[in-house]
Amino acid sequence: xxxxxxxxxxxxxxxxxxxxxxxxxxxxxxxxxxxxxxxxxxxxxxxxxxxxxxxxxxxxxxxxxxxxxxxxxxxxxxxxxxxxxxxxxxxxxxxxxxxxxxxxxxxxxxxxxxxxxxxxxxxxxxxxxxxxxxxxxxxxxxxx
Amino acid sequence: xxxxxxxxxxxxxxxxxxxxxxxxxxxxxxxxxxxxxxxxxxxxxxxxxxxxxxxxxxxxxxxxxxxxxxxxxxxxxxxxxxxxxxxxxxxxxxxxxxxxxxxxxxxxxxxxxxxxxxxxxxxxxxxxxxxxxxxxxxxxxxxxxxxxxxxxxxxxxxxxxxxxxxxxxxxxxxxxxxxxxxxxxxxxxxxxxxxxxxxxxxxxxxxxxxxxxxxxxxxxxxxxxxxxxxxxxxxxxxxxxxxxxxxxxxxxxxxxxxxxxxxxxxxxxxxxxxxxxxxxxxxxxxxxxxxxxxxxxxxxxxxxxxxxxxxxxxxxxxxxxxxxxxxxxxxxxxxxxxxxxxxxxxxxxxxxxxxxxxxxxxxxxxxxxxxxxxxxxxxxxxxxxxxxxxxxxxxxxxxxxxxxxxxxxxxxxxxxxxxxxxxxxxxxxxxxxxxxx
Numbered sequence: 122x123x124x125x126x127x128x129x130x131x132x133x134x135x136x137x138x139x140x141x142x143x144x145x146x147x148x149x150x151x152x153x154x155x156x157x158x159x160x161x162x163x164x165x166x167x168x169x170x171x172x173x174x175x176x177x178x179x180x181x182x183x184x185x186x187x188x189x190x191x192x193x194x195x196x197x198x199x200x201x202x203x204x205x206x207x208x209x210x211x212x213x214x215x216x217x218x219x220x221x222x223x224x225x226x227x228x229x230x231x232x233x234x235x236x237x238x239x240x241x242x243x244x245x246x247x248x249x250x251x252x253x254x255x256x257x258x259x260x261x262x263x264x265x
Numbered sequence: 266x267x268x269x270x271x272x273x274x275x276x277x278x279x280x281x282x283x284x285x286x287x288x289x290x291x292x293x294x295x296x297x298x299x300x301x302x303x304x305x306x307x308x309x310x311x312x313x314x315x316x317x318x319x320x321x322x323x324x325x326x327x328x329x330x331x332x333x334x335x336x337x338x339x340x341x342x343x344x345x346x347x348x349x350x351x352x353x354x355x356x357x358x359x360x361x362x363x364x365x366x367x368x369x370x371x372x373x374x375x376x377x378x379x380x381x382x383x384x385x386x387x388x389x390x391x392x393x394x395x396x397x398x399x400x401x402x403x404x405x406x407x408x409x410x411x412x413x414x415x416x417x418x419x420x421x422x423x424x425x426x427x428x429x430x431x432x433x434x435x436x437x438x439x440x441x442x443x444x445x446x447x448x449x450x451x452x453x454x455x456x457x458x459x460x461x462x463x464x465x466x467x468x469x470x471x472x473x474x475x476x477x478x479x480x481x482x483x484x485x486x487x488x489x490x491x492x493x494x495x496x497x498x499x500x501x502x503x504x505x506x507x508x509x510x511x512x513x514x515x516x517x518x519x520x521x522x523x524x525x526x527x528x529x530x531x532x533x534x535x536x537x538x539x540x541x542x543x544x545x546x547x548x549x550x551x552x553x554x555x556x557x558x559x560x561x562x563x564x565x566x567x568x569x570x571x572x573x574x575x576x577x578x579x580x581x582x583x584x585x586x587x588x589x590x591x592x593x594x595x596x597x598x599x600x601x602x603x604x605x606x607x608x609x610x611x612x613x614x615x616x617x618x619x620x621x622x623x624x625x626x627x628x629x630x631x632x633x634x635x636x637x638x639x640x641x642x643x644x645x646x647x648x649x650x651x652x653x654x655x656x657x658x659x660x661x662x663x664x665x666x667x668x669x670x671x672x673x674x675x676x677x678x679x680x681x682x683x684x685x686x687x688x689x690x691x692x693x694x695x696x697x698x699x700x701x702x
Contacts, residue, residue, distance in 0.1 A: 128650030130680050158652055162677045165650050185648045185680055218651055236651070 123190035123240055124257050125173050129166045130185040133159060141166055141180060148172075148179035153264045154223035154234060167221070169193075169234070171265065191236045192243055193260070195253040198224065198231045206233060206252060213246045215239055225263045272388040272420065273381065276528050277583050281576070284584065287528050289322035291556040296320040296329070298347065299562050305344040306332070306564060323531055326554055327542045332566045334367070337507065342368050347562040358406040359506045369506050370560035376415065378557065379509040382526045383416025383502075386515030389524075389581070390475040390500045392446055394421030397472075399444035401435055401453060402480065404428040408510025409480050413448040416512060422446070429453065432460050443472040451483035451491060451499075455622055458494030459681075468496030477502050479511050482591060482609050486616035488520075501590055507566050508553050514588055519580050522587035529556055532586060533565075534574055537595045548573050550595055551588065569595045599696065601628055602635045604672040608693045614669050615641060618662060625684050626674070629697040637674040639666070642681050 131137040138157065145152060151171040158165045170176045173188070180186050196202035203222070210217065216238040224231045232255065237243045244254055255263075271277045279287075297317040300307050309330040310316070319328055337345065346353075347370075355371040371379070392398065398417040402409025410428055417424040425438055429449070435457060438444065447454060454476055461471070473495055479502035488499045503523050504511035513530055514523035525532050530553050534543045537550040551568045570591035579587065593607040600606070612622050623642040628635060641662065649655060659676040667673035685692070 126650075128648075130648055132680065132683065160652060160656075163655075163679070165652060167650060183682075185643075185645045187648055187650055189650050218653075 123244070124169065124193045124234075124255055124260060126189045126191045126234070126236075127168050127170060127173060127176055127180075128187050128189050129168075129180055131157075131164045131166050133161060133163050138164070138166065141184060144179040144184075145170065145176055148175045150176050150179070151265055153260065154221065154232075156219075156221035156234075158219065167219075169223075169260070171261075189236065190240055191234050192240060192247070193232050193234050193255040194247060195255065196231050196233060198229050202231070203233055206247070209246055209250045209252065210235075210237065210243060213242065215243045215246070226265075230263075270388050270391065270393070271583070272385040277385060277524075277585065279528075279584055281584060284527050285323070288531055288556060291528075292323050292326060292531065292554070293317075293320060295554075295556055295558075295562060296564065298559075299564055302347050303345055303562070305336070305340045306330075309336075326531060326533065326565065329554075329565050331540060331552065332563055334567075334569070337367050341366070345561060345563065346370055348372060348559050353560045356406075357408045357411065357506050357510060367506055369509075371509075372559040375509065375558055375560045378529055379412060379512060380415030380419050382504075382509065382512030382515075382529065383412045384419035385416075385526065386477055386500070386502050386512050387413070387416050387420050387422065387446065389515055389517045389583075390446060390477050390498070391518075392417075392420050392422055392475070396420075396422040396445045397425065397443055398422040398446045398448060399425040399427055399435070399439055401427045401429055401447070401449040401457075402511075408504065408506050409448075409450075412504070412510040412512055413477065417448075432457060436461060436464065436466075439471060439473070440466075445472050445474050447473055447476040447495070447497070449476075449478060450480050451478040451487055452481060452622065454478050454491045454495065454499070455487065456682075458491060459621075462494065468494060471496065473497045475500060477515075479503055482593075482612075483622075484609055484613045484616065485590075486613055487622045490616060490622065503588070503591070505553075505568060507561075507563055507568075508555055509558070513553065517579065517581035517583055521579075522575060522589050524579070524583045524585040524587055525574075527585045529558075530554070531556055532574060532588065534572070535567075537567075537569075537571070545574055545576060548592065551591070571595060599626075599628060599694065601637045602672055604670060606637075606670055606672065610669055611639060611666065611674075614662070614665050618665050620644070620647075620662070621681070623682075623684050625692065626694045627697065628694070635698065637672065638677060639674040640677045640679050640684060642684055643678045645681055647678075 154169040156167045194206050218236040220235050222233045300317045313330045315328050352372050353370045354373050357369050359367040400413045404410030476497050476499045492499045500516040502511050502515045504513040514525040516523050533552040534549040543549045551570045551572050553566050554564045555562050571593045572589045572591050575587050621642045625640045627638045662676045663673045
């Protein structure tokens with residue numbers, strides 16, 4: 122039940138993020154969540170968007186972009202919520218490659234996005250422990 | 266015997282004795298012509314104590330003084346002109362990127378000779394008057410466009426004088442007008458191949474059968490990659506503005522070196538340090554003597570290209586001497602932390618490791634130590650959204666370079682098509698150390 126994230130390769134120079142965000146904005150796409158990982162030479166922009174195909178079409182012209190499956194887990198917006206999720210994954214020996222979080226309109230609710238080495242295993246474990254993962258359709262109902 | 270295609274069969278397949286006879290006759294006249302008409306070279310000959318009558322054949326060429334790019338700069342613009350300007354009809358010029366612009370003068374006879382050389386190259390690549398030749402070398406002062414354009418006319422091909430750049434238009438004409446032979450720099454050919462694939466074309470979708478690529482160094486690996494992406498056979502062509510332009514030598518279907526048009530150009534290989542002439546088969550600097558030029562008749566011009574000559578018989582039936590692809594330039598070689606590095610070595614590693622041949626080398630000096638960075642465009646499918654994957658690729662490439670060169674550059678993977686190409690000719694090396702000198 123993974124969700125679709127788009128990742129784009131950006132040069133680490135002034136204006137490249139702005140240019141990418143403009144292209145997404147001009148296509149009328151809403152950014153639901155965003156994270157940038159950076160090195161000295163380049164950055165990787167990771168986004169969850171309201172329309173994947175439109176975003177690819179808008180960025181593809183001069184940006185390398187790829188689809189990645191990531192897990193989004195619902196958590197309550199309170200101390201210790203992330204700890205509970207990570208503890209489950211840690212016990213199962215699952216490696217987290219990167220992580221970021223976003224909140225939604227629903228009160229008291231936050232979501233953590235994870236890329237892990239074994240997505241199926243991670244989802245099964247989370248489910249067994251009563252944790253709720255989202256799919257692309259769920260996102261459409263909770264976010265604009 | 267299989268039918269062979271020659272533009273001028275008699276001279277292209279003449280016996281070695283006939284070629285030597287022609288060269289011996291021409292050189293005697295040419296040296297006298299230069300001595301009488303070019304004061305700059307007459308002075309050099311006088312200083313060396315050589316008289317025109319000392320030159321009785323090509324074996325005596327080694328007695329003549331060399332010309333270098335420095336001479337050309339010193340004599341700029343008219344000092345090496347061989348005839349009255351009223352007899353000249355054209356100039357061509359080098360880009361002058363190294364600050365040493367060369368202006369060469371042509372009489373109509375020189376142009377005809379040059380275009381015939383290009384025509385030989387086109388026919389050797391399978392060209393006939395039924396072909397459509399797309400020339401996307403630059404037109405203008407650069408010899409690439411005018412040379413191949415003239416050669417294509419001589420063969421009677423339908424010529425598309427595209428000049429360089431505007432890749433979308435190049436592709437549109439290529440597809441709509443069924444171009445069969447493509448002439449451009451190898452880096453631009455690779456770029457066209459990538460652009461075609463991006464537009465969803467397969468190699469078999471175009472009508473191209475051959476490409477004639479030159480004006481910059483390229484490797485055997487790059488040849489195979491271009492041949493695959495365009496679905497063609499890729500032929501090398503060599504030349505320089507100082508002697509005429511492209512077509513001084515060209516490849517036949519054997520693809521094992523370029524036949525030098527020996528009825529017009531005499532080639533020697535010398536030791537770049539001592540200037541001594543080396544025996545056939547030795548690796549050294551290529552030196553050209555024009556045998557019948559009028560406007561800009563250079564004798565013993567040092568090209569700075571490092572290569573090997575071979576007179577072994579060729580399966581194509583041509584008897585003219587073959588030169589290898591230049592293996593580097595005596596002035597292209599970089600010395601980085603004491604190690605000799607040629608850009609062609611970097612390119613070979615990149616292609617072997619599955620990367621694009623689009624790269625840029627940046628050398629600088631920080632705290633009295635050379636820095637060595639190579640920027641490499643990756644293929645879109647090589648992109649991973651995990652930084653660790655990209656860094657692992659960079660580390661692997663560094664290792665592959667280190668085992669080839671003995672020195673490991675810092676690798677920076679960059680987005681496809683992000684390295685700037687000027688006039689279709691990629692800037693391969695930026696050496697900032699010179700700024701500090």
